[in-house]
Amino acid sequence: MFNLRAEIENREWVPWRSFRIATWLGWQIESNWTDPFLFAVYSIVKPLASALILVVMYGVITNGDFTSPLFPYIYLGNAFYMYVGAVMTGVSWSVIDDREHYKTLKYIYTAPVDYMAYLIGRGVARVLTGSFSVLITIGCGVAFLRVPIHVAAIDVPLFGVTLVIGILLLALLGVLLAGLTLVLAHHAGYLGESVAGALYLFSGAIFPLDILPAWLQPIGFLMPITYWLELLRRALIGSVAEAFPTLAGFSNAHLLLILLALTLVFGVVSVLVFRLCDQRARALGLIDQVTNH
Amino acid sequence: MTHSLAIETQDLGRAYKIREAKKKEAKTLVALRDVSLQVPRGELFGLLGPNGAGKTTLIKILTTLLAPTAGWARVAGFDVARAPNQVRPRINMVSGGESSGYGLLTVRENLWMFAQFYGIPTKPANARIDELLATLKMSDRANTKSSDLSTGLRQKTNIARGFLTDPQVLFLDEPTLGLDVGASRDVRAFVRGWINADRARTLLLTTHYMVEADELCDHVAIINQGRVLACDAPANLKQRLQREAIFHLEVSPLKDSVLPMLQALPGVCQVTHHPADDRAALDFILADESVLGAVINTLTQADIRLLRLDKRAPTLEDVFVNLVGRSIEEVERADPSPA
Ligand SMILES: Nc1ncnc2c1ncn2[C@@H]1O[C@H](COP(=O)(O)OP(=O)(O)OP(=O)(O)O)[C@@H](O)[C@H]1O
Numbered sequence: 001m002f003n004l005r006a007e008i009e010n011r012e013w014v015p016w017r018s019f020r021i022a023t024w025l026g027w028q029i030e031s032n033w034t035d036p037f038l039f040a041v042y043s044i045v046k047p048l049a050s051a052l053i054l055v056v057m058y059g060v061i062t063n064g065d066f067t068s069p070l071f072p073y074i075y076l077g078n079a080f081y082m083y084v085g086a087v088m089t090g091v092s093w094s095v096i097d098d099r100e101h102y103k104t105l106k107y108i109y110t111a112p113v114d115y116m117a118y119l120i121g122r123g124v125a126r127v128l129t130g131s132f133s134v135l136i137t138i139g140c141g142v143a144f145l146r147v148p149i150h151v152a153a154i155d156v157p158l159f160g161v162t163l164v165i166g167i168l169l170l171a172l173l174g175v176l177l178a179g180l181t182l183v184l185a186h187h188a189g190y191l192g193e194s195v196a197g198a199l200y201l202f203s204g205a206i207f208p209l210d211i212l213p214a215w216l217q218p219i220g221f222l223m224p225i226t227y228w229l230e231l232l233r234r235a236l237i238g239s240v241a242e243a244f245p246t247l248a249g250f251s252n253a254h255l256l257l258i259l260l261a262l263t264l265v266f267g268v269v270s271v272l273v274f275r276l277c278d279q280r281a282r283a284l285g286l287i288d289q290v291t292n293h
Numbered sequence: 294m295t296h297s298l299a300i301e302t303q304d305l306g307r308a309y310k311i312r313e314a315k316k317k318e319a320k321t322l323v324a325l326r327d328v329s330l331q332v333p334r335g336e337l338f339g340l341l342g343p344n345g346a347g348k349t350t351l352i353k354i355l356t357t358l359l360a361p362t363a364g365w366a367r368v369a370g371f372d373v374a375r376a377p378n379q380v381r382p383r384i385n386m387v388s389g390g391e392s393s394g395y396g397l398l399t400v401r402e403n404l405w406m407f408a409q410f411y412g413i414p415t416k417p418a419n420a421r422i423d424e425l426l427a428t429l430k431m432s433d434r435a436n437t438k439s440s441d442l443s444t445g446l447r448q449k450t451n452i453a454r455g456f457l458t459d460p461q462v463l464f465l466d467e468p469t470l471g472l473d474v475g476a477s478r479d480v481r482a483f484v485r486g487w488i489n490a491d492r493a494r495t496l497l498l499t500t501h502y503m504v505e506a507d508e509l510c511d512h513v514a515i516i517n518q519g520r521v522l523a524c525d526a527p528a529n530l531k532q533r534l535q536r537e538a539i540f541h542l543e544v545s546p547l548k549d550s551v552l553p554m555l556q557a558l559p560g561v562c563q564v565t566h567h568p569a570d571d572r573a574a575l576d577f578i579l580a581d582e583s584v585l586g587a588v589i590n591t592l593t594q595a596d597i598r599l600l601r602l603d604k605r606a607p608t609l610e611d612v613f614v615n616l617v618g619r620s621i622e623e624v625e626r627a628d629p630s631p632a
Pocket residue numbers: 284285309310311322323324342343344345346347348349350351501630631632
């Protein structure tokens with residue numbers, strides 16, 4: 001007989017192990033397309049429909065001026081913002097999903113698991129399905145709405161680096177929300193989506209920050225997502241994106257530095273908040289609280 | 294590190310603040326009070342008590358899910374509040390009566406994933422999964438999606454998950470709740486076998502089934518309203534009732550009015566009534582055997598036929614009744630609290 005207890009003597013760094021398995025689990029959940037119809041609805045129809053609403057609204061407001069640089073600005077901002085819903089909201093939603101739906105949270109929590117690493121893993125697993133929606137949306141934009149992306153002109157290294165930092169950033173923001181979700185057991189159902197919705201307006205996703213009233217603009221400038229979206233747009237459509245005055249004074253390198261610094265700051269804050277909330281949830285007995293959402 | 298005590302608690306307490314709607318100040322509900330327990334390694338320890346007694350609360354504290362508000366607890370030698378990361382690899386836990394798990398994964402995948410969380414490599418994990426599923430008589434379901442399992446089989450999968458990591462200390466919260474008679478028996482046999490196979494293992498289970506505690510456990514703590522009222526081997530607990538006479542009667546169905554008459558008889562310490570379709574069972578604790586005559590008289594006068602009469606040895610049920618003044622069922626009926 002093998003000695004199981006000896007095998008459990010940790011041979012792998014616990015956070016990495018937790019992350020790896022959570023990613024596997026997240027992927028199993030995300031890729032569970034036993035119903036192709038549902039998959040089509042969630043990954044294709046839903047993102048395209050929301051893009052379409054945006055396009056129609058834009059058309060009405062501008063009298064159909066689809067050649068303005070504002071159009072690709074909005075279109076790409078909206079498309080990439082889908083990662084926020086996928087990763088950030090995904091991380092915090094995992095808490096509710098495990099706690100209320102699968103009823104596994106207490107078993108994961110009492111296992112030798114780094115719960116934060118686990119949550120990040122669950123969120124990162126959604127990058128692939130998220131990317132699918134983003135790609136389809138951008139593809140349709142290029143094909144039917146003349147979003148001016150030229151493959152040869154894409155700044156691939158900038159795009160790659162920005163995307164990776166952004167996913168890390170979104171996962172960390174998700175950790176912050178996950179912490180709050182642990183504590184706000186009874187009201188946390190829509191926390192992720194509400195925050196994602198609010199940030200949509202403050203991150204320059206669908207309009208440049210200058211459009212916001214002056215007293216609200218600082219919020220936008222403090223949000224790392226603002227710089228992330230700007231960099232993604234610049235990587236794809238270069239000069240067109242630089243046409244906007246908001247961040248025109250910054251070079252790509254500048255923006256990247258700001259993004260990195262803000263990611264670091266938000267990352268540290270997220271981890272601290274998460275730790276506090278985790279302790280609080282344990283003190284209040286909320287880890288396995290089922291609230292019947 | 295080896296410790297002779299697998300679980301040790303000292304004056305452990307837990308209070309919940311409950312905010313009632315419209316009222317400003319929070320009420321405090323004491324779910325656990327001054328619990329001091331010592332469970333040596335190698336023991337199958339039972340916590341016996343009615344709904345709301347605090348059993349789950351105690352398990353939640355011991356498994357690092359919930360912080361205590363008073364006292365301390367050590368599991369496998371480590372303080373649950375200060376060193377949860379030392380406790381967690383050494384324990385596992387199963388709650389009965391719920392179906393947990395990822396429905397979209399198969400039984401094997403669910404178990405494999407949890408083995409991974411504990412760092413067990415795939416090969417020994419799979420060997421262990423096969424072994425466990427065979428013992429639980431569900432080998433043929435290894436590749437079934439959890440969502441396609443009956444509630445009972447999902448619960449068995451959850452039990453397998455608990456044993457999978459061969460923990461030093463295993464916590465089972467009402468493991469047979471909701472299982473049918475056969476499955477409960479299988480689980481009890483499995484639990485006993487697991488402990489007997491390796492005396493370094495320790496298992497704490499909660500139950501409100503008397504028979505389960507009596508049959509299975511080396512030691513039993515009887516708990517009610519957050520307090521441990523007695524803690525001893527079942528045989529010793531029952532020994533305390535040697536003087537009283539305990540009778541089990543089966544009679545034709547009773548009218549409700551008869552019960553108070555029986556209770557009012559001098560020398561009747563306790564009557565509990567278990568109605569069935571065509572008959573009723575009555576359990577009596579009598580101060581003395583001689584009281585039996587009056588009991589039978591009362592029944593005959595009420596036109597109730599006596600179908601069967603046994604003098605019983607005391608059970609844990611009787612011990613509970615003696616300690617609390619009411620039977621577990623009556624406590625639960627009088628004070629229904631959410632599980
Ligand atoms: N999170 C909570 N907030 C407030 N009160 C709670 C909480 N959890 C449990 N309680 C209360 O604490 C008491 C003990 O509950 P506990 O679940 O530990 O009992 P139990 O012995 O496991 O009962 P059961 O047999 O119903 O499972 C009960 O009165 C219960 O209502």
